[in-house]
Amino acid sequence: MPAVADILIPLALDTAYSYAVPPGLTLAAGDVVQVPLGPRETIGVVWGVEERASGGNLRPVTGRIEAPPLSDPLRKLVDWLARYTLAPKGSALAMALRLPDEAAQRETSRIGVRASGRPASRPTTARGKVLAVAADGAVRGKSALAKEAGVSLSVVDGLIDDGALEAVALVPEPVALPPDPDHPRVPLSEAQAEAARNLIAPPSPSPAETGGTILLEGVTGSGKTEVYFEAVAECVREGRQALVLMPEIALTAQFLDRFAGRFGVRPATWHSGIGGKRRERIRAGVASGDVSVVVGARSALFLPFAKLGLIVVDEEHESAYKQEDGVHYHARDMAVVRGRFERCPVVLASATPSIESLVNAQSGRYRHVSLPGRFGGRPLPDITAIDMRLDKPEIGRFLSPPMVNAVKATLAQGEQALLFLNRRGYAPLTLCRACGHRYQCRNCSTWLVEHRFRRALVCHQCGYAQPKPEACTECGAFDHLTPCGPGVERIAEEATALFPDKRIVVLSSDFPGGAERLRQELETVAAGECDIVIGTQLVAKGHNFPHLTLVGVLDADIGLTTGDPRAAERTFQLLQQVTGRAGRGERPGRALVQTYQPNHPVIAALLSGDAERFYEEEIGAREAAGLPPFGRLAALIVSGEEREKAEAHGQALARAADPPPGVMVLGPAEAPLALVRGRWRFRLLVKTERGIDVQSYLRDWLARGPKPRGNLKVAIDVDPQSFL
Ligand SMILES: Nc1ncnc2c1ncn2[C@@H]1O[C@H](COP(=O)(O)OP(=O)(O)OP(=O)(O)O)[C@@H](O)[C@H]1O
Numbered sequence: 017m018p019a020v021a022d023i024l025i026p027l028a029l030d031t032a033y034s035y036a037v038p039p040g041l042t043l044a045a046g047d048v049v050q051v052p053l054g055p056r057e058t059i060g061v062v063w064g065v066e067e068r069a070s071g072g073n074l075r076p077v078t079g080r081i082e083a084p085p086l087s088d089p090l091r092k093l094v095d096w097l098a099r100y101t102l103a104p105k106g107s108a109l110a111m112a113l114r115l116p117d118e119a120a121q122r123e124t125s126r127i128g129v130r131a132s133g134r135p136a137s138r139p140t141t142a143r144g145k146v147l148a149v150a151a152d153g154a155v156r157g158k159s160a161l162a163k164e165a166g167v168s169l170s171v172v173d174g175l176i177d178d179g180a181l182e183a184v185a186l187v188p189e190p191v192a193l194p195p196d197p198d199h200p201r202v203p204l205s206e207a208q209a210e211a212a213r214n215l216i217a218p219p220s221p222s223p224a225e226t227g228g229t230i231l232l233e234g235v236t237g238s239g240k241t242e243v244y245f246e247a248v249a250e251c252v253r254e255g256r257q258a259l260v261l262m263p264e265i266a267l268t269a270q271f272l273d274r275f276a277g278r279f280g281v282r283p284a285t286w287h288s289g290i291g292g293k294r295r296e297r298i299r300a301g302v303a304s305g306d307v308s309v310v311v312g313a314r315s316a317l318f319l320p321f322a323k324l325g326l327i328v329v330d331e332e333h334e335s336a337y338k339q340e341d342g343v344h345y346h347a348r349d350m351a352v353v354r355g356r357f358e359r360c361p362v363v364l365a366s367a368t369p370s371i372e373s374l375v376n377a378q379s380g381r382y383r384h385v386s387l388p389g390r391f392g393g394r395p396l397p398d399i400t401a402i403d404m405r406l407d408k409p410e411i412g413r414f415l416s417p418p419m420v421n422a423v424k425a426t427l428a429q430g431e432q433a434l435l436f437l438n439r440r441g442y443a444p445l446t447l448c449r450a451c452g453h454r455y456q457c458r459n460c461s462t463w464l465v466e467h468r469f470r471r472a473l474v475c476h477q478c479g480y481a482q483p484k485p486e487a488c489t490e491c492g493a494f495d496h497l498t499p500c501g502p503g504v505e506r507i508a509e510e511a512t513a514l515f516p517d518k519r520i521v522v523l524s525s526d527f528p529g530g531a532e533r534l535r536q537e538l539e540t541v542a543a544g545e546c547d548i549v550i551g552t553q554l555v556a557k558g559h560n561f562p563h564l565t566l567v568g569v570l571d572a573d574i575g576l577t578t579g580d581p582r583a584a585e586r587t588f589q590l591l592q593q594v595t596g597r598a599g600r601g602e603r604p605g606r607a608l609v610q611t612y613q614p615n616h617p618v619i620a621a622l623l624s625g626d627a628e629r630f631y632e633e634e635i636g637a638r639e640a641a642g643l644p645p646f647g648r649l650a651a652l653i654v655s656g657e658e659r660e661k662a663e664a665h666g667q668a669l670a671r672a673a674d675p676p677p678g679v680m681v682l683g684p685a686e687a688p689l690a691l692v693r694g695r696w697r698f699r700l701l702v703k704t705e706r707g708i709d710v711q712s713y714l715r716d717w718l719a720r721g722p723k724p725r726g727n728l729k730v731a732i733d734v735d736p737q738s739f740l
């Protein structure tokens with residue numbers, strides 16, 4: 017009987033297609049192949065092979081492709097991801113199947129030169145210098161050779177033309193050298209050593225299964241990194257591979273150097289800035305098992321590891337782990353799933369765990385390993401509130417007098433201060449004082465944010481930008497456009513006026529020069545090469561700034577009024593993280609928090625340092641309201657170019673909802689961000705009891721309900737993190 021292969025294609029298709037396996041080709045599940053699809057050829061992955069009588073009229077597989085096959089656990093992850101998120105299976109596959117892009121194919125290998133043994137036809141002093149260096153016969157890069165000889169590159173080129181030097185292709189450097197788990201290292205503290213032991217080997221004899229998820233909870237600066245490095249070391253000793261997931265921007269040279277301090281070499285890294293050939297070589301090294309540790313952003317979760325033995329999710333509470341477009345997945349949750357399929361342990365590390373993970377730890381589903389104090393007995397920072405109703409800043413200013421004094425005192429000691437405001441740009445709103453006009457995005461229902469550095473009004477949703485006008489575009493009045501409220505650029509202006517001779521740096525995700533420049537800038541902060549850092553949430557977490565002793569939070573209340581069910585949790589985590597940047601080095605730190613609501617439970621918990629009580633109350637509130645993890649949420653976001661049609665489709669969906677007992681469907685309601693990129697948005701929210709299979713319900717409902725037509729779209733977001 018002929019063999020038939022079911023091939024999943026990495027496009028938005030939900031099922032695998034059947035193809036005949038031509039004689040002479042043997043295929044196994046996971047193989048990457050080329051197949052005809054309509055008039056074209058495309059790439060796919062074998063999802064299953066069987067002998068079937070009816071395979072005769074199927075189109076044949078064209079051939080196998082040189083690419084690492086997808087292992088059984090990775091294919092299971094793709095299936096699971098698609099089922100859980102309701103994304104088409106092919107879209108889930110696309111995340112695990114990044115094929116060499118054309119740019120990578122075109123990249124040429126690096127060329128080096130060495131002495132050919134023939135003399136130069138026209139000897140000169142400069143040429144003599146080059147040949148003297150090259151006399152050892154070693155292969156060098158052209159510019160390295162020129163530099164070593166102290167001549168210009170053209171001299172080297174001349175010698176190549178002349179035949180005295182010959183060009184050879186350089187063997188690419190390995191993407192990562194093998195980490196040494198027993199590299200000499202700084203000793204762990206007693207608390208760290210105990211936590212590391214618990215992480216690697218559970219204290220009480222547990223069932224023979226390895227695997228399992230562990231919550232590693234330790235206050236800011238407790239030294240969790242060194243603890244999970246021990247688990248990584250153990251994994252490497254066993255000859256297996258480890259993956260450490262981090263929020264993208266935490267992947268700094270400082271972190272990689274810490275890794276090198278522990279293991280003797282830097283790990284392979286994986287994030288959106290890594291492209292071309294390097295990407296392919298990391299994938300290949302991961303698939304062959306040559307690369308034993310990868311530190312990466314969330315997409316590293318889909319790398320084809322040959323023998324994965326450990327996944328660490330650092331800062332597991334981070335909402336950046338949730339992908340909010342395309343396949344809506346949460347990398348922390350998928351890490352737990354991949355760990356299950358790979359039968360390897362998953363360590364979730366955080367100073368401020370997500371409510372979900374903490375509940376799982378308390379209920380015994382996860383093991384719980386704690387580090388209750390800072391490394392070296394260092395104290396946690398003192399946190400004090402500044403009541404903004406009493407300590408008002410001057411008109412048009414945003415730093416209250418006690419804040420200014422604290423910064424002054426800190427700088428006088430030669431220490432560093434961080435001013436934290438979670439708002440990019442100069443001012444979040446521009447208003448004409450003559451006619452009252454407010455500048456709004458033409459594609460989105462958002463105010464345009466002034467960016468003074470760029471001299472533009474910018475939409476933070478769609479990126480639309482217009483030059484800041486001289487006169488009001490509505491009424492023509494000159495000199496009446498007023499910035500309302502502060503962003504980090506405006507705080508920088510104020511700080512510069514107050515401390516004109518200090519080095520001030522502003523850090524936010526729109527830092528000019530992109531992520532790589534931003535990473536470099538974070539290094540200079542860590543090295544103590546600036547006095548005042550002004551930053552958004554991007555500098556608030558995961559970083560280690562040893563010179564920083566004062567953290568000033570400028571608007572602690574900013575996140576409390578969003579109406580988001582996670583507002584309290586988010587605000588608490590963010591404030592705890594940002595204040596936790598203070599006093600991590602030799603000198604103790606403190607934090608000042610500007611607030612209009614010092615008695616708000618979140619602010620009060622932060623000030624008292626009683627995280628446990630905050631978590632207890634928040635968990636109680638979630639349970640009472642049936643919110644995650646005690647109930648489940650899923651959102652449908654209907655969008656379209658015409659407002660009425662989008663709303664009507666939302667209403668038609670709601671009419672078809674027919675929720676069974678235990679399921680509630682709310683909406684459609686106009687989304688808080690009602691218009692984004694010219695599309696009107698309406699949200700439906702599904703809230704269910706914990707035991708309900710929300711995916712099955714959603715599938716039935718969508719199959720039954722009206723189909724989106726024309727430019728209408730329905731996005732599905734299971735376990736939504738954002739409610740905008
Ligand atoms: N065994 C050790 N010996 C010397 N220094 C250590 C040791 N363990 C940790 N440290 C230092 O203590 C500081 C805090 O450690 P680390 O960054 O691992 O904390 P953390 O728990 O990850 O904090 P956060 O959650 O706030 O990011 C760092 O400066 C680190 O270098």
Ligand SMILES: [Zn+2]
Nearest residue numbers: 457460475478
């Ligand atoms: Zn916009």
